[in-house]
Structures are given as structure tokens and as C-alpha cells.
Amino acid sequence: METLWFIIVAFMLAMYVVLDGFDLGAGILHLFIAKTEEERRIILNAIGPVWDGNEVWILAAGGTLYFAFPLLYASSFSGFYLPLMIVLWLLMLRGLGIEFRHHVHHPVWKSFWDTVFALGSILLSIFFGAALGNVVRGVPLNSEGYFFEPLWTTFTIVPDVGILDWFTTLMGLVALFTLAMHGGNYLAMKTESALQERARAFAAKAWWLVVITSLLSIAAVSYIRPEVWTNFFNVPLGYALPLLGLVSLIGMKYCYKRKKDAWAFLSSSLFIVSMLGSTAFGLYPNVLPATTDPKFALTIFNTSAQGYGLGVGFVWWIVGMVLTTGYFVYLYRAFREKTVLSGEEEGY
Numbered sequence: 001m002e003t004l005w006f007i008i009v010a011f012m013l014a015m016y017v018v019l020d021g022f023d024l025g026a027g028i029l030h031l032f033i034a035k036t037e038e039e040r041r042i043i044l045n046a047i048g049p050v051w052d053g054n055e056v057w058i059l060a061a062g063g064t065l066y067f068a069f070p071l072l073y074a075s076s077f078s079g080f081y082l083p084l085m086i087v088l089w090l091l092m093l094r095g096l097g098i099e100f101r102h103h104v105h106h107p108v109w110k111s112f113w114d115t116v117f118a119l120g121s122i123l124l125s126i127f128f129g130a131a132l133g134n135v136v137r138g139v140p141l142n143s144e145g146y147f148f149e150p151l152w153t154t155f156t157i158v159p160d161v162g163i164l165d166w167f168t169t170l171m172g173l174v175a176l177f178t179l180a181m182h183g184g185n186y187l188a189m190k191t192e193s194a195l196q197e198r199a200r201a202f203a204a205k206a207w208w209l210v211v212i213t214s215l216l217s218i219a220a221v222s223y224i225r226p227e228v229w230t231n232f233f234n235v236p237l238g239y240a241l242p243l244l245g246l247v248s249l250i251g252m253k254y255c256y257k258r259k260k261d262a263w264a265f266l267s268s269s270l271f272i273v274s275m276l277g278s279t280a281f282g283l284y285p286n287v288l289p290a291t292t293d294p295k296f297a298l299t300i301f302n303t304s305a306q307g308y309g310l311g312v313g314f315v316w317w318i319v320g321m322v323l324t325t326g327y328f329v330y331l332y333r334a335f336r337e338k339t340v341l342s343g344e345e346e347g348y
Helices: 002-033 037-047 053-070 070-079 083-100 109-136 168-192 193-224 227-234 237-257 262-281 307-334
Strands: 286-288
Touching: 002 070, 002 109, 002 193, 002 262, 002 307, 037 109, 037 193, 053 070, 053 227, 053 262, 053 307, 070 083, 070 286, 083 237, 109 168, 109 237, 109 262, 168 193, 168 237, 168 262, 193 227, 193 262, 227 237, 227 262, 237 262, 262 307
Parallel strands: none
Antiparallel strands: none
């Protein structure tokens, strides 16, 4: 049952990154590809009907983590207190940037909130990537399963690590470029004319940065935590996950040349899922490795709730997923057309 809930939590986090990832990517590109007020409004309207719904996935993942692995929830939320507060503020500021810009019709007001929206999206992407880097690298857990990390220490990988070091910063850059590419693919799919061309061109350039930083991150992971490859050696079927990521990258390049924007977006979604899936596969059964002593690591077995509760919760999780899937299918079908402004006061 613990393994099942590990897969469920990984799935929900992957769904958040795929869905809210293109929102973040649109925010990253917002000030770079939109040249006019109308184009900025088109970008905001492209994500407007879905961005807040997409963010529910991270709340649901957090709630699922609390239910299924309470010790992991308690340990990570106390140890990562500082970055979690930063992420919370960035999420709030990003939402304010979207919702507040149209309340006052003045160029300075709109430019300020556009900048807040873009900067919040950029920093959130980096922090989420750094968070994944912390999970892969490990944290300074004590014998009771708790830890605390400052923002940084020596910026190197030592037993008493900080949140940011060269490895977690590299992972932050991987996330930034991946979500920028993902957002560019989404905007190319949802927009038209010059804005669509610029989104497509930006995504194609970000593709190269994703390839370079991904290769560097694979080398870095192999250097600082080579044991992540053990599961792949023991279960060769796991190689299907990184292979899917490679095929997705190659497919994206083909889609850019053929201007198949919907397929490019699907390819970047598969790339994100495959890379997160590969990470989860390599870490299993660990959920939070220790840089202090390997025996202090948190696993799905020493952090999980009781079996009866996990069984009952799985039934209700299925019910919730059926309702959620129906809602999201309806939402995305209702707003599947290209984003076009038909009036001055319409939308954002």
C-alpha cells in the first residue's frame, strides 16, 4: 500500500507541474514575447480560465502527503519552512499580478503588476526546481527524522547543506528553461499571428537550454548520488521513463519544424512527466535522503500512515479523481479554442 501511495503522490505532483507549469511558463514569457498591451492581455486570457484551477493540484498533493506520509509531511514542512514561506508569497504575488492589473487603467499600474507576474513566475520555477534538487541531493536529517536548512551555507554539497548550492541551483535552471519551453508551446497552441510566431521561436530556443541543462543535471546527479541508478540496474524496465523523455525531446524538435503546436505541447508534457517519473523511480523507496547518515533517510515505509487508513483513503481518492477528471475535461474542452480578444473590456 505504501508503494501505491508513493505513486499517487508522484502522479499528483507531476500533474501540477504539467498543468500549472504552462501557467508559469506563460508568466516567464509574458514580458519577453508580448510587445503590446493587447498581446499581454491575450497571454493572460490564454491562462485566465484555468490558472487557479491548476494550482489546486499542489494543494491536493500536499493534503495527500499529509494523509499518506505524515512524518514526511511534518519533517519537510518544518525543515523547508523558509523556502515554503517564499513560495507562498510568490504564489500570492503572482495571483495578484494577474487579477489586479485590470482594476486601474494606467500604464504604470499595469506595467508594475505585469512585472510582478513575470518575476513571480520566474522565481517560482527556480524554487520548485531547487526543491526537487534538495530531495534528490538529500537534507541534513537527524536521528528523529527532522532537519532545518538555511537558505545557503557554503554553496557546496556538504553534510550540513543549505537550500541553495551549485546542484540545487542547476536544478532550478533546468526547471526554469523547461517551464519556459512548456509555456511557449502552450502559447503557440493558443495564440495566432506574430505572437504565436514569437512564442514558437522562444520555445525552440529554450529547447536547447533544456537539453544542455538536463545533460548537466544527469551528470551532477550521477556524481553526488550515484545510487539513484540502482533501481534502473535492478529493474531495466525503468529505463522506459528516461527513454520516453528523450523521444519527447526529439518529437518536440520535429513539431517545431512542422509547426505542430498541439503536438509540441503534448511532447513537453510527456517530457516533464517522464523526467519526474524517472526521479521518483530512482529515489524509491526513499522520499527524503539524508546527507548526514544514510540510516536517517526517510522512506515510504518509516513515514507512512497505518495500512487500514491508507486502504480507506484510496477508495475516497478514486472518487475524488473521478470528479476532478470530469471537471478538468469539461474546463479544457470549453476553452480549447484560440484566445482572441473581441472587446476592449473583455478579460484581463
